[in-house]
Amino acid sequence: MSRDSDPTQSVRSAIVPSARALILCVDRDPHIRELEAYFLDQAGFAVHFAEDGAQALELARTLKPSIVITEILVPGLDGLALCHQLKVTSETRHIPVVVFSILAAEARAQEAGAEAFLRKPLAEHRLVQVARDVLGGSKPSATSDSA
Amino acid sequence: MSGAHRQPPIPAASNGLRRVTTGNPGADAILGGGFPSNSINVIMGAPGTGKTMFAQQLALHNADPERPVLYLTTLSEPLAKVVTYLQQLSFFDESKVGTAVRYEDLGAALIQHGIGALVSHVRDAIKRLSPHIIIIDSFKAIHDLSTSAADLRRFVSDLAGLLSAYDTTTFLVGEYSEDEISSYPEFAVADAIVELARRKRTTSDERYVRVSKLRGSAYREGLHGFRITAGGLEFYPRLVSPEFPRNYLPAVDRISIGIAGLDKMLGGGLLKGSCTLIAGPTGSGKTTTALQFALEGVRQGEPILFVNFQENPSQLGRAIEAMSGGLDEQTLQRWNAIYLSPVELQIDSLIGRSFDLIRETGIRRLVIDGIGDLLLAAGDVQRVHDYVYAFTQHLARNDVSSLLTFEIAMGHRYPASGLTEQLRFSALTDAIISLDIDATDRLRRTICVLKCRNSSHDLAIREMEITATGLRIA
Numbered sequence: 189m190s191r192d193s194d195p196t197q198s199v200r201s202a203i204v205p206s207a208r209a210l211i212l213c214v215d216r217d218p219h220i221r222e223l224e225a226y227f228l229d230q231a232g233f234a235v236h237f238a239e240d241g242a243q244a245l246e247l248a249r250t251l252k253p254s255i256v257i258t259e260i261l262v263p264g265l266d267g268l269a270l271c272h273q274l275k276v277t278s279e280t281r282h283i284p285v286v287v288f289s290i291l292a293a294e295a296r297a298q299e300a301g302a303e304a305f306l307r308k309p310l311a312e313h314r315l316v317q318v319a320r321d322v323l324g325g326s327k328p329s330a331t332s333d334s335a
Numbered sequence: 336m337s338g339a340h341r342q343p344p345i346p347a348a349s350n351g352l353r354r355v356t357t358g359n360p361g362a363d364a365i366l367g368g369g370f371p372s373n374s375i376n377v378i379m380g381a382p383g384t385g386k387t388m389f390a391q392q393l394a395l396h397n398a399d400p401e402r403p404v405l406y407l408t409t410l411s412e413p414l415a416k417v418v419t420y421l422q423q424l425s426f427f428d429e430s431k432v433g434t435a436v437r438y439e440d441l442g443a444a445l446i447q448h449g450i451g452a453l454v455s456h457v458r459d460a461i462k463r464l465s466p467h468i469i470i471i472d473s474f475k476a477i478h479d480l481s482t483s484a485a486d487l488r489r490f491v492s493d494l495a496g497l498l499s500a501y502d503t504t505t506f507l508v509g510e511y512s513e514d515e516i517s518s519y520p521e522f523a524v525a526d527a528i529v530e531l532a533r534r535k536r537t538t539s540d541e542r543y544v545r546v547s548k549l550r551g552s553a554y555r556e557g558l559h560g561f562r563i564t565a566g567g568l569e570f571y572p573r574l575v576s577p578e579f580p581r582n583y584l585p586a587v588d589r590i591s592i593g594i595a596g597l598d599k600m601l602g603g604g605l606l607k608g609s610c611t612l613i614a615g616p617t618g619s620g621k622t623t624t625a626l627q628f629a630l631e632g633v634r635q636g637e638p639i640l641f642v643n644f645q646e647n648p649s650q651l652g653r654a655i656e657a658m659s660g661g662l663d664e665q666t667l668q669r670w671n672a673i674y675l676s677p678v679e680l681q682i683d684s685l686i687g688r689s690f691d692l693i694r695e696t697g698i699r700r701l702v703i704d705g706i707g708d709l710l711l712a713a714g715d716v717q718r719v720h721d722y723v724y725a726f727t728q729h730l731a732r733n734d735v736s737s738l739l740t741f742e743i744a745m746g747h748r749y750p751a752s753g754l755t756e757q758l759r760f761s762a763l764t765d766a767i768i769s770l771d772i773d774a775t776d777r778l779r780r781t782i783c784v785l786k787c788r789n790s791s792h793d794l795a796i797r798e799m800e801i802t803a804t805g806l807r808i809a
Contacts (some may be wrong), residue, residue, distance in 0.1 A: 217496070217500055218496075219458075219496050219497045219499075219500035219501070220500045222458070223461065223462075223500060223501060226462055227462075308500070309373050309499060309500055309501055309502045309503075310500055310501055310502060311501075311502035312465065
């Protein structure tokens with residue numbers, strides 16, 4: 189897929205069985221969603237979005253994504269509570285969680301069991317690198333800050 | 336040089352904000368280190384104030400082929416015109432254009448599709464180019480295409496959302512006036528507002544910059560001078576008084592003013608690092624006293640700086656030659672001079688150049704001949720007072736002894752009224768020496784020491800004469 193093609197196609201096709209690793213993203217910001225979808229798709233991931241934490245928990249059980257990337261500030265079950273729930277549920281505890289937030293809450297993300305923390309704004313090289321690192325089981329090379 | 340740090344810059348905010356530097360040390364000092372990265376900033380000012388040049392300088396300075404600067408022109412100036420004039424400036428680097436700095440003209444798309452075309456274009460550019468800086472020039476021109484205030488507000492909110500979501504720093508350049516700050520939605524989303532302006536003077540204009548908003552960061556408030564040169568904009572951060580360390584003690588050593596009789600009247604010379612005012616009418620010997628003070632310095636091996644606005648370098652050279660009997664090459668090398676015609680004089684730039692010389696050459700004595708010309712240039716007594724106060728505090732902090740001259744009317748022996756009162760020289764200086772000309776039967780020059788801090792000075796009014804080698808006190 190070329191860099192200029194429609195990124196929303198990959199979102200629509202995310203639930204179709206694919207060889208590409210699926211990332212479940214939880215974010216309400218339409219700009220973040222579009223850029224996340226585009227850059228992760230470009231990096232070879234399939235992407236699916238959840239509107240809120242509760243929906244994300246349900247989708248994590250059914251879709252079995254390779255990674256969950258969540259904002260903290262999402263409605264209902266917030267990103268940290270979602271992370272905690274995923275980690276205490278036997279069928280989802282193996283899914284790596286990346287907290288990707290506007291809040292500087294690295295310590296809280298770690299306490300909730302997240303594998304990595306990324307601070308917004310979105311920088312595609314950091315986002316993709318962290319996704320690759322957690323998927324490969326290595327310690328994420330870019331965490332905490334946007335620096 | 337494009338506005339180097341003339342005084343210690345404000346430390347960057349301790350909250351770890353990353354910065355986008357402007358390519359201009361003076362501007363960065365005013366901004367507390369530069370613009371915060373990932374911010375939305377407005378660069379505003381009337382046409383011809385230097386906004387586009389400022390933005391271009393910033394773009395070229397931050398050029399990066401991996402993550403380029405995206406420069407979008409809208410409906411104000413055609414792209415071809417912008418680039419044509421840009422090429423005349425020394426900071427322009429043709430090799431960066433099209434790779435590290437990408438220029439794109441949005442005029443046609445905006446006319447065809449309306450203001451929404453900008454958001455689509457920026458979103459597309461983020462995906463295509465990963466720009467780390469986006470400049471939109473002119474953003475104000477977009478207003479003309481909006482169909483309603485609500486339409487414009489929605490558009491600005493959408494654009495700000497996109498620009499905040501992505502790792503990029505944005506500059507919105509526009510011909511805004513001050514009263515539009517409270518009504519236009521881009522100012523509400525702006526993290527920084529920088530205004531460039533021009534103030535009309537009799538013979539030339541004075542340019543200044545003011546930061547009126549900078550979120551999450553300390554910055555230097557007030558008006559700061561700048562000039563437009565072939566090398567771009569040169570900024571001169573407004574001088575503020577230095578902080579003195581707790582253990583600071585003024586020097587107690589004395590230095591000769593270069594006139595034996597006057598040293599005696601002062602109680603043994605001037606205190607090192609002190610500031611002295613020489614006030615008197617025309618022809619009373621102010622410049623001669625100042626030259627002797629400077630000559631004494633170079634003879635003692637001290638680098639000096641002589642700033643004057645009336646006598647050009649040739650005239651001054653002749654006076655130095657006559658008074659000193661000729662200085663050898665090594666001694667002359669310690670003599671630094673700034674000559675500015677009062678027409679060209681801009682107080683911020685003068686202070687900036689003086690600081691550069693003080694730092695580069697280790698100046699120990701400084702003369703400003705005379706303060707009246709600074710007043711004419713600034714047109715604002717309070718501003719001159721604040722500048723001279725801050726400047727002399729910096730000099731004292733660095734043990735640089737200074738001497739200022741000020742012209743007053745004949746027979747008024749330092750009147751405590753009018754300009755002298757407004758300038759509050761007493762607060763500015765450690766010593767005040769009054770020269771006068773008595774014109775009763777013949778012209779007689781007189782001198783007295785009105786004030787000399789921490790000194791038991793002579794209270795007499797003494798006659799003196801100006802000879803070929805300088806002042807001689809009876």
